Amino acid sequence: xxxxxxxxxxxxxxxxxxxxxxxxxxxxxxxxxxxxxxxFRVLAFVDRHSGTSLSAxxxxxxxxxxxxxxxxxxxxxxxxxxxxxxxxxxRRVTLKLTARGxxxxxxxxxxxxxxxxxxxxTLDKAHLETVYQALATxxxxxxxxxxxxxxxxxxxxxxx
Amino acid sequence: xxxxxxxxxxxxxxxxxxxxxxxxxxxxxxxxxxxxxxxFRVLAFVDRHSGTSLSAxxxxxxxxxxxxxxxxxxxxxxxxxxxxxxxxxxRRVTLKLTARGxxxxxxxxxxxxxxxxxxxxTLDKAHLETVYQALATxxxxxxxxxxxxxxxxxxxxxxx
DNA sequence: TATTGTTATACTCTATAACTATA
DNA sequence: TATAGTTATAGAGTATAACAATA
Numbered sequence: 001x002x003x004x005x006x007x008x009x010x011x012x013x014x015x016x017x018x019x020x021x022x023x024x025x026x027x028x029x030x031x032x033x034x035x036x037x038x039x040f041r042v043l044a045f046v047d048r049h050s051g052t053s054l055s056a057x058x059x060x061x062x063x064x065x066x067x068x069x070x071x072x073x074x075x076x077x078x079x080x081x082x083x084x085x086x087x088x089x090x091r092r093v094t095l096k097l098t099a100r101g102x103x104x105x106x107x108x109x110x111x112x113x114x115x116x117x118x119x120x121x122t123l124d125k126a127h128l129e130t131v132y133q134a135l136a137t138x139x140x141x142x143x144x145x146x147x148x149x150x151x152x153x154x155x156x157x158x159x160x
Numbered sequence: 161x162x163x164x165x166x167x168x169x170x171x172x173x174x175x176x177x178x179x180x181x182x183x184x185x186x187x188x189x190x191x192x193x194x195x196x197x198x199x200f201r202v203l204a205f206v207d208r209h210s211g212t213s214l215s216a217x218x219x220x221x222x223x224x225x226x227x228x229x230x231x232x233x234x235x236x237x238x239x240x241x242x243x244x245x246x247x248x249x250x251r252r253v254t255l256k257l258t259a260r261g262x263x264x265x266x267x268x269x270x271x272x273x274x275x276x277x278x279x280x281x282t283l284d285k286a287h288l289e290t291v292y293q294a295l296a297t298x299x300x301x302x303x304x305x306x307x308x309x310x311x312x313x314x315x316x317x318x319x320x
Numbered sequence: 321t322a323t324t325g326t327t328a329t330a331c332t333c334t335a336t337a338a339c340t341a342t343a
Numbered sequence: 344t345a346t347a348g349t350t351a352t353a354g355a356g357t358a359t360a361a362c363a364a365t366a
Contacts, residue, residue, distance in 0.1 A: 002285075002289070003288055003289050003291075003292035003293075004288075005276070005277040005280040005281055005283075005288065006273050006277055007292065008276070008280055008288055008291055008292050008295070009272065009273040009276035009277055009280065010269075010273065011292060011295040011296065011299075012179065012183065012276060012295065013183065013197075013200070013201075013204075013269075013272060013273075014204075014295075014299070015295045015298055015299045015302065016176060016179050016180055016183065016295075017180065017183075017197055017198075017201060018222070018299075018302040018303065019172065019176050019298060019302045020176055020177065020180045021222050021302075022302050023172070023173065023176065023177075036332080036333075037177055038177075038333080038334095040173070041173075041177060044173075044174075053347080053348095054347075054348065055346090055347065055348080062178070062181045063333095063334075063335095064334075064335060064336080065347075065348065065349090066334085066335075066336080066337095066348085066349070066350080066351095067333075067334050067335065068348095069348060069349055069350090070333085070334085070349085070350090071333085071334090073349090089342075089343070089346095089347085090341080090342060090343085090347095091341065091342045091343070091346065091347040091348070092342095092346095092347060092348085093347075093348070109170075109173075112169065112173060113166055113169040113170065113173075116165070116168070116169035116172060116173075117165040117166055117169055119301050119302075120165040120168055120169065120301070121165055122301070123165075123297065123301075125162075127297050128163055128164075128165065128168055129162070129163050130290055130293050130294050130297060131163075131168055131294040131297055131298060132163035132167065132168050132171060133163075133290050133294070134290050134291040134293070134294030134295070135168070135171040135172065135174075135175045135176075135294070136171065137283065137287045137290060137291055138175055138179060138291060139171075139174070139175045139178075141279050141280070141282070141283075142175065142178040142179045142181075142182050142279075143178060196355080196356075198356080198357095213324080213325095214324075214325065215323090215324065215325080223356095223357075223358095224357075224358060224359080225324080225325065225326090226325085226326070226327080226328095226357085226358075226359080226360095227356075227357050227358065228325095229325060229326055229327090230326090230327095230356085230357085231356080231357090233326095234355095249323095249324085249365075249366070250324095250364080250365055250366085251323065251324040251325070251364065251365045251366070252323095252324065252325085252365095253324080253325070321366100322365105322366080323364100323365080323366075324363100324364085324365080324366095325362105325363085325364085325365100326361105326362080326363075326364100327360105327361085327362070327363095328359105328360085328361080328362090329358100329359090329360085329361100330357100330358085330359090331356105331357085331358080331359105332355105332356085332357085332358100333354105333355085333356080333357100334353100334354090334355085334356105335352100335353085335354085335355100336351105336352090336353090337350105337351085337352085337353105338349105338350085338351080338352100339348105339349080339350070339351090340347100340348085340349075340350095341346100341347085341348085341349100342345100342346080342347080342348100343344100343345080343346075343347100
């Protein structure tokens with residue numbers, strides 16, 4: 001009881017990188033999917049926001065536009081995403097998952113989920129709930145810098 | 161209430177990468193420290209285990225030996241770590257922080273901690289405690305693969 | 321022969337700067 | 344002129360394979 005923000009910060013620095021490394025290896029070692037974590041996140045975002053633009057994806061994920069453009073090259077080449085010009089504004093690009101993209105995304109999601117589920121299965125309900133609540137708590141605090149103001153500027157003090 | 165392992169897994173995939181990206185940018189943007197997260201973790205480990213070997217660090221951090229060797233080149237060149245041959249076994253290397261290494265580590269730690277503390281300061285005590293407990297719960301589940309068996313091999317029950 | 325570490329090499333990820341096309 | 348995106352280029356980070364030195 002009585003964890004200070006400073007202690008929590010130290011824990012974050014210690015634990016989060018380990019979790020990331022494991023997730024990264026899971027994604028990359030999958031037979032057919034073989035995605036980087038960033039690629040996975042991009043597919044998931046485009047799935048939820050079909051027809052979105054490159055800028056929007058870059059902003060959400062937290063990559064620069066050139067980096068995202070190059071990453072997208074790879075996903076388009078692998079036929080996981082279709083990239084077309086917007087008819088209304090031909091500078092814009094519209095992004096959608098292909099059927100194959102949806103399949104691969106689901107496969108990666110399932111593989112990772114299955115593995116993590118296995119790892120997490122050693123936890124009892126109370127611990128599981130704690131982790132779930134903690135992640136829900138952290139989520140709004142660590143949106144990409146550009147999005148952050150949308151949430152943060154209105155509640156710079158007390159939290160819900 | 162009643163989060164399933166599967167739901168928690170999805171949250172991990174969604175939230176953890178965002179936290180990582182923020183931490184990474186913090187470390188890299190610091191004026192004097194300018195460390196990658198991995199470099200930071202290496203310094204912290206060597207600080208806690210002064211005189212440790214290269215293999216030990218690589219294993220703890222989850223890098224291959226050649227990768228760690230190269231990373232260490234950088235830290236030695238920046239005079240943050242001293243690397244000497246072990247007198248007892250000349251194949252081994254002993255690693256220690258320099259005074260400068262300790263200073264830089266502390267500076268990076270403080271900068272990151274200060275920023276995270278600011279971010280976390282919007283949380284009330286209960287939420288903070290939840291996050292703290294969750295990280296403590298996750299820690300043993302995501303040790304580096306090589307260390308993992310020490311914890312996991314005794315409880316490898318049913319999962320496909 | 322086995323172990324500890326290094327060197328050589330290559331690939332992925334990401335960034336900044338300069339550019340093109342459209343508005 | 345401003346915006347959306349791409350191309351060119353470079354640097355960090357990591358891996359595998361081959362090697363050297365020591366035990």
